[in-house]
Amino acid sequence: MCLFTDSALPTSSTFTMGAFHPLNLFLFTLCLVAIAANAHNITAILEGFPDYSVYNSFLSQTKLADEINTRETITCLVLNNGAMSALTAKHPLSVVKNILSFHVLLDYYDPQKLHQISKGTTLTTTLYQTTGNAPGNLGFVNITDLQGGKVGFGSAIPGSKLDSSYIKSVKQIPYNISILEISAPIIAPGILTAPAPSTSDVNITGLLEKAGCKTFATLLISSGVLKTYESALDKGLTIFAPSDEAFKAAGLPDLSKLTNADQVSLLEYHASPDYKPKGTLKTTKDPVNTLATNGAGKFDLIVTTSGDSVTLHTGVGSSRVAEAVYDSPPFVIFTVDNVLLPSELFGKSPSPAPAPEPVSSPSPTPSVSPSPSPVSEAPSPLAASPPAPPTDAPSGSPADAPAGSSENSTSDNAAGHVSAPLFRTVVFTIFVAVVSSVLLS
Ligand SMILES: *[C@@H]1O[C@H](CO)[C@@H](O)[C@H](O)[C@H]1NC(C)=O
Numbered sequence: 103m104c105l106f107t108d109s110a111l112p113t114s115s116t117f118t119m120g121a122f123h124p125l126n127l128f129l130f131t132l133c134l135v136a137i138a139a140n141a142h143n144i145t146a147i148l149e150g151f152p153d154y155s156v157y158n159s160f161l162s163q164t165k166l167a168d169e170i171n172t173r174e175t176i177t178c179l180v181l182n183n184g185a186m187s188a189l190t191a192k193h194p195l196s197v198v199k200n201i202l203s204f205h206v207l208l209d210y211y212d213p214q215k216l217h218q219i220s221k222g223t224t225l226t227t228t229l230y231q232t233t234g235n236a237p238g239n240l241g242f243v244n245i246t247d248l249q250g251g252k253v254g255f256g257s258a259i260p261g262s263k264l265d266s267s268y269i270k271s272v273k274q275i276p277y278n279i280s281i282l283e284i285s286a287p288i289i290a291p292g293i294l295t296a297p298a299p300s301t302s303d304v305n306i307t308g309l310l311e312k313a314g315c316k317t318f319a320t321l322l323i324s325s326g327v328l329k330t331y332e333s334a335l336d337k338g339l340t341i342f343a344p345s346d347e348a349f350k351a352a353g354l355p356d357l358s359k360l361t362n363a364d365q366v367s368l369l370e371y372h373a374s375p376d377y378k379p380k381g382t383l384k385t386t387k388d389p390v391n392t393l394a395t396n397g398a399g400k401f402d403l404i405v406t407t408s409g410d411s412v413t414l415h416t417g418v419g420s421s422r423v424a425e426a427v428y429d430s431p432p433f434v435i436f437t438v439d440n441v442l443l444p445s446e447l448f449g450k451s452p453s454p455a456p457a458p459e460p461v462s463s464p465s466p467t468p469s470v471s472p473s474p475s476p477v478s479e480a481p482s483p484l485a486a487s488p489p490a491p492p493t494d495a496p497s498g499s500p501a502d503a504p505a506g507s508s509e510n511s512t513s514d515n516a517a518g519h520v521s522a523p524l525f526r527t528v529v530f531t532i533f534v535a536v537v538s539s540v541l542l543s
């Protein structure tokens with residue numbers, strides 16, 4: 103379990119921003135991850151029921167299994183192999199994902215509760231509602247206790263038929279997860295017609311520009327790394343795209359000083375080969391490899407989770423992962439608040455959060471020079487990027503909210519800042535831990 107040794111526990115005198123040891127924050131975050139570890143594994147549960155093997159296989163392919171495992175109070179409405187095969191034969195994976203996420207109820211319904219619905223009918227929210235693709239109550243399911251002990255399921259859109267019905271209980275772990283078989287897919291208007299471009303039609307730079315990541319898109323084109331991304335699309339790709347604000351952050355090293363090869367590595371570092379939607383990132387325990395990974399443990403990312411928030415650690419700094427701006431399996435784009443700086447290029451620190459080093463030299467020089475000076479003979483793609491305004495922090499950027507004092511920061515890059523709310527949460531939680539350990543001893 104999670105044990106903070108006495109030496110790892112900061113004493114009250116260290117409860118200041120400057121003296122707070124970032125390693126403790128990291129260890130603590132790891133503990134949060136361990137505490138939040140899944141109570142159930144839907145894939146393993148369903149392995150015991152061959153009638154639902156097709157359903158189980160699609161939960162894995164769409165990575166919905168990971169999302170389900172991060173939830174505590176949930177009901178899965180499963181379809182048998184015949185019903186699933188009929189469904190998946192007709193639709194691409196992205197549509198199948200929408201349909202299946204519509205069959206995951208964010209509440210616990212066991213057979214008993216199904217028959218005790220007050221007034222005999224209710225609307226319940228689904229995982230599909232959480233995707234942000236469901237306007238109004240499109241992401242809700244209507245459960246109605248019909249006469250003769252029959253329970254019907256349908257879309258919550260008024261006038262929808264209840265043409266799916268409860269068949270039997272498959273498995274219950276009260277009150278964490280319930281698995282019930284239903285007779286037919288529940289279809290809501292719009293779910294089947296959801297746009298599902300094939301990966302060859304996807305315009306990566308167009309999507310990035312729309313998401314406020316124009317600088318990143320421009321760099322992908324000028325460096326040629328876009329081609330690498332495109333060729334990885336079919337097999338699955340997850341992009342962590344820094345926002346335009348991230349490239350203007352005070353304290354960001356001068357990226358145009360990198361060699362061309364290093365610039366390519368930096369851009370390749372911002373994508374991972376495989377489809378990893380948010381639920382998958384949340385359940386990831388091993389380091390995540392990237393397109394720049396060229397050996398075990400090289401150019402990878404450590405993922406930590408706290409509640410619904412996912413953070414990437416590079417070994418030099420960290421960055422929050424925002425909601426996906428595009429998610430259609432096998433391709434997902436997230437925006438990130440900071441440029442991800444791999445330790446292979448920007449530092450030698452082995453731990454994801456670098457320990458504060460005695461700073462003998464003055465504070466790190468502002469990284470962005472007012473005029474981009476050509477440093478290498480060859481024109482470098484990053485030098486062509488629009489120069490960011492010298493040292494002024496971007497206003498209104500939440501990532502830099504904690505008065506990004508590079509003077510007082512122990513970290514020398516934009517990605518190193520700990521966000522104020524997270525910091526407060528961690529300090530508070532450690533405070534609680536200290537108080538309870540005192541009370542218990
Ligand atoms: C249900 O989930 C909670 C929280 O994750 C966990 O502590 C508990 O052990 C789970 N119950 C069962 C029966 O697995």
Ligand SMILES: *[C@@H]1O[C@H](CO)[C@@H](O)[C@H](O)[C@H]1NC(C)=O
Pocket residue numbers: 140143144145146149385
């Ligand atoms: C869940 O179970 C499957 C099948 O037994 C296994 O392959 C997978 O690693 C498990 N996932 C987790 C997070 O333990």
Ligand SMILES: *[C@@H]1O[C@H](CO)[C@@H](O)[C@H](O)[C@H]1NC(C)=O
Pocket residue numbers: 223224225244245246256261262263264
């Ligand atoms: C569920 O659907 C039935 C049939 O369309 C309808 O009569 C009932 O009012 C609906 N329930 C809710 C809570 O909207």
Ligand SMILES: *[C@@H]1O[C@H](CO)[C@@H](O)[C@H](O)[C@H]1NC(C)=O
Pocket residue numbers: 305307308309311
């Ligand atoms: C992709 O989108 C960008 C920006 O909207 C546009 O300039 C470009 O022509 C598009 N590329 C293709 C191949 O459609």
Ligand SMILES: *[C@@H]1O[C@H](CO)[C@@H](O)[C@H](O)[C@H]1NC(C)=O
Pocket residue numbers: 505507509510
């Ligand atoms: C840096 O720390 C010193 C002493 O703790 C404080 O007086 C000063 O205001 C801080 N500067 C910034 C920019 O936060």
